[in-house]
Amino acid sequence: MTRLRGGAVTAVAVLVTVTGCTADQTRGASGPQETGHGGAALAAAGSLTVKGRAPKTGYSRDRFGTAWADTDSNSCDTRDDILKRDLEDVKFTGGTCKVSYGLLESDPYSGKRITYRRGRSQVDIDHVVALSDAWQKGAKYWGPSKRIALANDPLNLIAVDASTNRGKGDGDAATWLPPAKAYRCTYVAAQVAVKKKYGLWVTAAEQAAMKKVLTGCPKQKLPTGGNPTKAPERFRAH
Template sequence: MRLKGGAAAAAAVALVAVAGCTEQTTGTGGPQGTADGAAALVAAEALPVKGRAPRTGYDRDRFGSPWADTDSNSCGTRDDILQRDLADVEFSGGGCTVTSGTLDPDPYTGKDVTFVRGRSQVDIDHVVALSDAWQKGAQQWDPGKRIAFANDPLNLVAVDAGTNRAKGDGDTATWLPPNRSYRCTYVAAQVAVKKKYGLWVTSAEKSAMTRVLTDCPGQRLPTGGNPTQAPPRFHAD
């Protein structure tokens, strides 16, 4: 099965130029949502500021099995995001498993990247890294909230694998996408995720967020995603 131009659920891309920054509101390229969210700059300025907690106790498993089916659509989260973000998608396994497609373009680099299952150059990035979240409030959450966070489409984007691995668990103060035209959208997504889940930011992180978003004061927060608690069947670590 082939879906030309991305997943059937993805609308046509609406690109809105805002103060020299491109805001992507729907379509391929990352966390989705309408443009009716709060202004990203105002939301960033309202985020609570604390120091980074120790990374002690962090483990990927604390956020549940990778790519759980938290929305109960019988597809894992990874395939859901690939279907959302890739163009020219091809499937196997009854229309759930994505076997190939193209990032057209990759939001982090602005270049086209080919996805072929098993030898992919595409990763699914947590816009707010799990380790970063752990050090800024997630270690205090119950397991259901951590699983929801790790699988929330608002916090997930298909990107070039090499660029994603260079990012690591960096926050806005330490890493921004090389593609400058995507930075406002990227930082707005980080702000939206941290606001939704009640995570704090460091002072350096907040300064970096406001510096980016000051250049695009009309940038809106992406909206939507999953509830902040996974279904009860996912509540075990």
């Protein structure tokens, strides 16, 4: 039995492949909550629209609204929601929202054990599909509500080692994969799930990279769940 982030306990069968991938790990209650049938991730990767990357012209973080907006209206900002979901031994400041301390027992990107302390954190909340990448593959044509939703969707967010994450930049599967090979199947499946949910396209090189990873774990499931694809009307973006 393997204890997953969020407190759920499930049996995880290890898939021994040339890519070093393991079975899909479903994240906590505010993240992906269901999985599709075995092999759904590879099939979904093949179904994504393939187009060239659009210019980055016009992109800024502000296009996706204020960082960590409380789009699920639970009175906690999105960053703290993900910290609560992904860290162990969590401690709070002034209530049950602001996470002041926690442990990332095994960073999915590097495998390291990392201590989170508010204000001097070594933990980032990563957009699995980077916002700049999304902008160049469809999001520039969306209304603000959908962009805000993507930026705060738990399906697209994960707590990770900050130093490893900084090396990712706005890379897609063709240009960056987690150094921890055992996590690559889960990581790519999450990218596929986000792009499918929001109707983002992929480049030919990106789709080929996704298929290469997922072919090594052909039973990989497709994560689902997260928030609606439109944020409440009270939220604004430039």
